[in-house]
Amino acid sequence: MIKGTFKGCYIANFSNQIRENFGFLTNEICIQFCESIKKDFASLIGTECFCGNSLNETNLVFNDECFYKCNGNQSQFCGGFNRVSVFEIINVQFFLSCSKSGEKYKKINCSIYLNITSPSTSPLKLSNFESDNNATIQIDFGDQDLRNLSIQPNLxxxxxxxxxxxxxxxxxxxxxxxxxxxxASVKIERVSIEIDSNNDYQGCFFDRYPYEMYPITYVSKLNMSNKFCQDFCGIFDTNYSATYNGDSCSCGNTFGSFNRPKYNTKCDLVCTGNKSEKCGGKNLLPFSIFISDT
Incomplete structure (x- = not known):
């Protein structure tokens, strides 16, 4: 995007300037023309546009001395008697890059970069973009999280x-x-569960719809234990066994979509086949998860 920042009304000085008479002139026409020939300043007087790479600040006068209306837009001013309306030209590019994927409850990063350059190779005064050297970015993360950020150009x-x-x-x-x-877009998936390869018991986890541990189930009102469930699931070559309700066994190859129970919900039901063990829970289906392929 090309942006012209109004610098003020100046005493006309046409040395080292490229001149073009458009006949039909607006601020935007002159700014775009000067940018196209790699000039940093656009100066307007009547129907004429002048382009250059320098500005003599000592020639600055009061803005009301530039009172000529632009014939292409009567709401704009195009200089005055021996006066020019001057605009500094900058090119603005805006970049957004975010992580392509991430996990629920874990941080992802987005990068924002605002690139401000001049048409020529002349040093650019960033203060001419915004009065406080910063620009305001509004970012919507797609989940009702809307933020306004103040960022400094070229950082x-x-x-x-x-x-x-x-x-x-x-x-x-x-x-x-x-x-x-x-x-940008990001795909957020469930938190990966880190497997404890040194122990069969992996912990107490939820399992709710869509269920991970329900493809194969077995209920024993008298003989359920975690070892029994491990052996049972091993027959079907599944990676994990899960006990719940004290008397039920399920098998599956993934677990942990809903993570560990919070608050007072836990795996606290005694196994029907081994009173010294806990076989999951009841409310909200917390399961005791074991590795079954050992």
Missing amino acids: EVIIEKIYNETGTFRIKAILMNTPLNNT
């Missing part, structure tokens, strides 16, 4: 985000007061 900003739900989320960032915006 990368890293933003951390944690999603509390799974799914694919569309992230949109807008550079305020401009038409510039960018989008």
Whole structure:
């Protein structure tokens, strides 16, 4: 995006300037023309546009001395008697990059970069982009998390985000007061469970719809134990066995979509076949998970 920042009204000085008479002139026409020939400043007087790479600040006068209305847009001013309306030209590019995937409850990162350059190779004064040297970015993470950020041009900003739900989320960032915006998407999956290879018992975990441990089930009102369930699931070559309700056994190859129980929900039911063991729980289906392929 090309942006012209109004510098003020100046005494006309046409040395080292490229001149073009458009006949039909607006601020935008002159700014775009000067940018196309790699000039940093656009100066307007009447129907004429002048382009250059330097500005003599001592020639600055009061803005009301530039009172000529632009014939292409009567709401704009195009200089005055021996006066020019001057704009500094900058090129604005806006980039957004986010992690392609992540896990629920874990941080992902988004990178925002606002690139500000001049048409020529002249040093750019960033203060001419915004009065406080910063730009405002609004970023919508697609889950009702809307943030406004103040960022400094030409410096990368890293933003951390944690999603509390799974799914694919569309992230949109807008550079305020401009038409510039960018989008990205991130796929959030359940938290991976780290397997304890040194122990058969993996812990107490939820299992709710869509169920992971329900393809194969067995109920024994008298003889259920965790060892029995492990042996039973081993017959079907599943990776994990799970006991619950004190008397039930299920088998599966994944677990942990709903993570560990919180608050007072836990695996606290005695196994019907071994009173010294716990075989899961009842409320909200917390399961005692064991490795079954040992």
